[in-house]
Amino acid sequence: MSTTLNEQRNETSVPIHEALAQRWSPRGYDAEYVVAAEDLKALGEAARWAPSASNLQPTRFIVAARGTETFEAILGTLMDFNSAWTPRASLLIVAVAERERDGKRLRWAEYDLGQAVAHLSIEATSRGLHVRQMGGFHVDALRAAFDLAPVLEPVSVVAVGKLAEADDLPDLIRERDAAPRTRRPLEDLTIVRDA
Ligand SMILES: Cc1cc2nc3c(=O)[nH]c(=O)nc-3n(C[C@H](O)[C@H](O)[C@H](O)COP(=O)(O)O)c2cc1C
Known part of the structure; x- marks a missing residue:
């Protein structure tokens, strides 16, 4: 029987929200899957309603579905170690931070962008x-491919898709996705705890 990989919940000391407990970052996507228009819109809405410093909303996206010229253009800017698995993704989204507006630096632009993602x-x-x-993409190549203005900083490329059946994946992708996922203990995150 076919199975998908790594679909266990993230281990936590107390229960957390289901979506947070289930989130992980696979490479093994279903190469045929097409993200529904409503799902794509919902991803945009979720990002749009993220908080941002002074509500300046510096988040910008380049969104491409597999099979489009834009998708191929993004693929062409990825570093080699990302090229093996990314063509299977349904969507590639470049997350871009507007770092400056009206001559003023937006100090939290990357922070806000990360939160939106x-x-x-x-x-x-x-x-x-x-x-x-x-983060493994060639920044200058990506800038050139989309003729990005200097105030627009491409920060990450986000692959979105549907998890493939493990049996349908090349060995290399399946093995990497099956590797254990670990975290530092919660105490390591805390500099001071007085609560
Ligand atoms: C800013 C950022 C850059 C990353 N760059 C890459 C990358 O270039 N290639 C890759 O395969 N994974 C990349 N990752 C994925 C991380 O390796 C992954 O999130 C981390 O190992 C934790 O695993 P998890 O998301 O399954 O919990 C990146 C993640 C983030 C947030």
Whole structure:
């Protein structure tokens, strides 16, 4: 029988929200799956309603479905170690931070962008989709491919898709996705705890 990988809940000391407990970042996507228009819109809405410093909303996206020229253009900017698994994703989304507006630096632009992508990821999880973010792309190539203005900083590329059946995956992807996922203990995150 076919199975999907790593679908166990993230281990926590107390229960957390189901979508957070289930979220993980696979590489093994169903290469035929098409994300429904409503799901795509919901990912955008989740990102749109993320908080941002002074509500300046510096988040920008380049969104591409597999099979489009834009998808291929993004693929062409990825580092080699990301090229093996990304063509299977349903969507590639470039997460771009507007770092400056009206001559003023937006100091929290990348922070706000990350938060928007986190919201998008959780919305995706709640809809049975998965997300894997990538910092491994060639920034200058991506800038050139989309003629990005200097104030627009491409920060990550986000792959979105449906988890494939393990049997349908190339060995390399299946093995990497089956590797144990670990976290530092909660205490390691805390500098001071007085609560
Ligand atoms: C900013 C950022 C950059 C990342 N870059 C890559 C990448 O280039 N390639 C990749 O395969 N995974 C990348 N990842 C995925 C992480 O390796 C992954 O989130 C981490 O190992 C934790 O696993 P989990 O998301 O399944 O909990 C990146 C994640 C983030 C948030």
